[in-house]
Amino acid sequence: MKKRTMSLLSITILNLAYAQKDTLNQKNIEEVIITGQYTPQSINKSIYKVEVISAEQIKNMAVTNVAEVLNQNLNILVLNSRSSGNSEANIMGLSGAYTKILIDNIPVVSDEGMGNLVDLTKINVNNIERIEIVKGSMGVEYGNNAVAGVINIITKKNYGRKVTANISLQEETVGKDYDLYKKGNGRHVQNLNLGYRINDNWQITADINHNDFQGFKGSLKGYKYFSEGNDKLRGYEWQPKDMIVANAAIRYSKNKTSLFYKVNFLNETINYRDSQVLPEYLGNGNQTFLAKDIDYFTRRWIHQFNILTQIGSRINYSGDFSYQIQERQSQDYQYDVPNRIVFSKDAKETFYKSELLYSRGMFSNFLNSDKFNFQIGYELDRTKGFADQSTFPDQNNNPEGGNVNRVIFNYANFLSAEWKTTDKLSFRPGVRLALSDKFDSQFNYSLTGKYSFNENSNLRGIFGSANRFPTYEELYSYFVDNNHDLRGNENLTPETGYSVGLFWDYQIKSSGNWNYNIGLSGLYLDVADRIENINLGGNKVTYLNVDNYRSLLFGGGLDIKKNNFSFNTGVSLMGVSQELNTGSIESSNDFNYYTEVNAAVNYRLSSLKTLFALYYKYTGKRKAFVYQPGPTVADSGQYVLGDVQDYNMMNFTVSQPFFNNHFEVALGIKNIFDVTTITNTTLSAGAHNSAASNQNLFYGRSYFTRLNYNF
Numbered sequence: 001m002k003k004r005t006m007s008l009l010s011i012t013i014l015n016l017a018y019a020q021k022d023t024l025n026q027k028n029i030e031e032v033i034i035t036g037q038y039t040p041q042s043i044n045k046s047i048y049k050v051e052v053i054s055a056e057q058i059k060n061m062a063v064t065n066v067a068e069v070l071n072q073n074l075n076i077l078v079l080n081s082r083s084s085g086n087s088e089a090n091i092m093g094l095s096g097a098y099t100k101i102l103i104d105n106i107p108v109v110s111d112e113g114m115g116n117l118v119d120l121t122k123i124n125v126n127n128i129e130r131i132e133i134v135k136g137s138m139g140v141e142y143g144n145n146a147v148a149g150v151i152n153i154i155t156k157k158n159y160g161r162k163v164t165a166n167i168s169l170q171e172e173t174v175g176k177d178y179d180l181y182k183k184g185n186g187r188h189v190q191n192l193n194l195g196y197r198i199n200d201n202w203q204i205t206a207d208i209n210h211n212d213f214q215g216f217k218g219s220l221k222g223y224k225y226f227s228e229g230n231d232k233l234r235g236y237e238w239q240p241k242d243m244i245v246a247n248a249a250i251r252y253s254k255n256k257t258s259l260f261y262k263v264n265f266l267n268e269t270i271n272y273r274d275s276q277v278l279p280e281y282l283g284n285g286n287q288t289f290l291a292k293d294i295d296y297f298t299r300r301w302i303h304q305f306n307i308l309t310q311i312g313s314r315i316n317y318s319g320d321f322s323y324q325i326q327e328r329q330s331q332d333y334q335y336d337v338p339n340r341i342v343f344s345k346d347a348k349e350t351f352y353k354s355e356l357l358y359s360r361g362m363f364s365n366f367l368n369s370d371k372f373n374f375q376i377g378y379e380l381d382r383t384k385g386f387a388d389q390s391t392f393p394d395q396n397n398n399p400e401g402g403n404v405n406r407v408i409f410n411y412a413n414f415l416s417a418e419w420k421t422t423d424k425l426s427f428r429p430g431v432r433l434a435l436s437d438k439f440d441s442q443f444n445y446s447l448t449g450k451y452s453f454n455e456n457s458n459l460r461g462i463f464g465s466a467n468r469f470p471t472y473e474e475l476y477s478y479f480v481d482n483n484h485d486l487r488g489n490e491n492l493t494p495e496t497g498y499s500v501g502l503f504w505d506y507q508i509k510s511s512g513n514w515n516y517n518i519g520l521s522g523l524y525l526d527v528a529d530r531i532e533n534i535n536l537g538g539n540k541v542t543y544l545n546v547d548n549y550r551s552l553l554f555g556g557g558l559d560i561k562k563n564n565f566s567f568n569t570g571v572s573l574m575g576v577s578q579e580l581n582t583g584s585i586e587s588s589n590d591f592n593y594y595t596e597v598n599a600a601v602n603y604r605l606s607s608l609k610t611l612f613a614l615y616y617k618y619t620g621k622r623k624a625f626v627y628q629p630g631p632t633v634a635d636s637g638q639y640v641l642g643d644v645q646d647y648n649m650m651n652f653t654v655s656q657p658f659f660n661n662h663f664e665v666a667l668g669i670k671n672i673f674d675v676t677t678i679t680n681t682t683l684s685a686g687a688h689n690s691a692a693s694n695q696n697l698f699y700g701r702s703y704f705t706r707l708n709y710n711f
Contacts, residue, residue: 650673
């Protein structure tokens with residue numbers, strides 16, 4: 001009763017808030033950040049360590065989606081699924097379920113929740129102003145599932161000219177394959193971006209992006225390939241994917257009030273081509289050969305409304321409101337391979353659907369003090385999730401099976417304060433109470449401190465906690481046959497995690513106009529009550545909160561800039577300790593370490609304005625324990641140390657502007673070292689399956705051309 005009273009009182013009071021928003025007249029976008037801030041401010045003044053990827057960096061990479069951008073970042077590994085075509089961010093060794101993905105501070109809807117397990121290939125880069133990354137647990141500021149960190153994608157909202165129009169075309173090989181035919185090969189990307197400033201107060205923008213990826217054959221031979229011997233060489237290692245993303249927005253700003261509304265639409269089709277081709281007898285001695293193919297369709301709408309204003313003479317208020325819906329459908333059909341026609345086709349069926357209502361509000365700047373101030377806010381979300389019986393065939397133990405329909409409502413209050421004890425030292429403590437109609441109440445805490453040795457040197461210390469809520473698969477999965485009995489567990493509790501970190505930054509400006517930025521960091525992450533599938537005896541498997549996970553990260557970075565030249569590099573050493581449990585045996589909890597190195601070089605010729613950009617990343621050999629089943633059901637098996645092969649990635653781009661920068665041509669090579677598949681003996685589906693030996697990372701060396709015209 002007390003919790004309900006507190007929530008009702010908070011809703012009444014907290015119609016006000018101040019969110020970390022992009023200011024209308026923001027000009028230096030590389031220096032101003034909003035993630036984890038009371039107000040937009042420079043990176044140097046931020047109490048959190050925030051990594052920023054600017055629009056210029058994204059443009060120089062010639063990437064087509066956010067997944068490609070983040071792959072360059074240290075300790076972020078974007079994992080791709082061959083069957084679904086999805087890509088998720090793995091931060092500090094933890095999957096996409098532990099990272100919160102935001103667009104303009106609003107969590108993005110996904111198949112199984114809000115903000116986590118988001119497919120990064122579904123976010124195009126053409127309307128992005130910058131990407132802000134905070135590693136470590138951010139539960140107080142961003143709530144559930146922000147265990148490993150937060151990735152906040154800030155979109156463009158303000159265009160300087162009265163009329164802005166930009167069109168770009170990018171043609172890219174996929175490995176060695178490329179042509180321009182309708183059913184050809186390669187990747188074909190088109191983008192149109194429009195902006196119109198009606199007057200000093202009103203502005204409208206719109207953009208549309210079409211990304212047509214025709215698939216990567218690799219060791220296979222495409223969907224047209226046919227062999228009566230059923231050699232399983234038909235299909236693609238990376239499935240064809242066609243995606244359209246469109247945005248439209250309107251913005252109003254006057255005095256101290258800013259209103260922003262945007263609608264985002266996504267339509268995606270993925271074509272899964274089965275490698276197995278089987279004979280089909282037609283009678284009268286006739287036969288053909290059929291493959292069971294599947295088309296997957298995703299449709300997503302995101303509506304968002306932001307308000308930023310001032311109440312009275314002091315109080316800053318910000319409100320975020322969003323309605324989002326994502327539906328994924330599949331359509332099975334039999335393809336007549338030798339005759340290249342569809343033999344039979346089923347109706348489309350929805351297998352996942354998520355509907356989200358979200359609101360977040362904050363208000364701050366209550367006190368007329370430069371030394372102390374505080375912020376109070378609320379966050380609520382109502383997620384309606386659906387998964388059909390083909391995904392979870394029988395969660396109610398009846399032979400007919402059934403769909404999963406669940407509604408989860410979460411509500412949270414959070415409070416933090418900033419105290420500048422001296423001109424050099426400041427602290428920010430914070431606390432969040434999260435209430436849910438599905439799970440027990442969760443408490444999160446944070447304490448952040450910053451000490452400025454001088455205007456060029458800062459030391460940040462960060463402690464934070466966060467929770468991860470169970471996914472649909474962990475709660476409701478049901479798969480039973482003669483050899484398997486895997487059932488979800490609706491009694492699972494949220495995982496709990498915390499992180500502790502130290503970050504030191506030092507800037508040097510020499511007399512020769514050289515600028516140096518040096519950074520050192522250390523971060524410890526601990527996750528308890530991790531959910532793992534447990535063997536209950538025989539072939540019965542379920543999910544329980546039994547595992548623990550720890551990671552330890554040490555890193556350093558160096559940025560050098562002078563005029564038209566920039567060079568930045570970083571190195572990290574990360575150790576992972578994971579205690580796995582089958583219910584019968586446990587793994588070792590030893591730390592296993594691996595290194596990562598990245599580097600980027602940009603140089604622009606003063607006379608011709610030609611830009612040369614080189615990007616490199618090395619991911620070292622990793623080790624992790626994986627379960628190896630015994631030869632019989634009675635044998636409990638053992639945990640063995642598996643390996644993930646190391647690899648190098650390098651991309652190169654050269655771009656040349658013409659006609660006073662109105663027209664630009666870019667040429668480049670991606671994945672120069674031609675990485676496709678690496679050996680990975682740590683992949684395991686759990687306590688009842690053996691580990692896989694290979695992992696698809698990329699689709700080989702590719703070449704691209706980009707044409708960009710700015711009207």
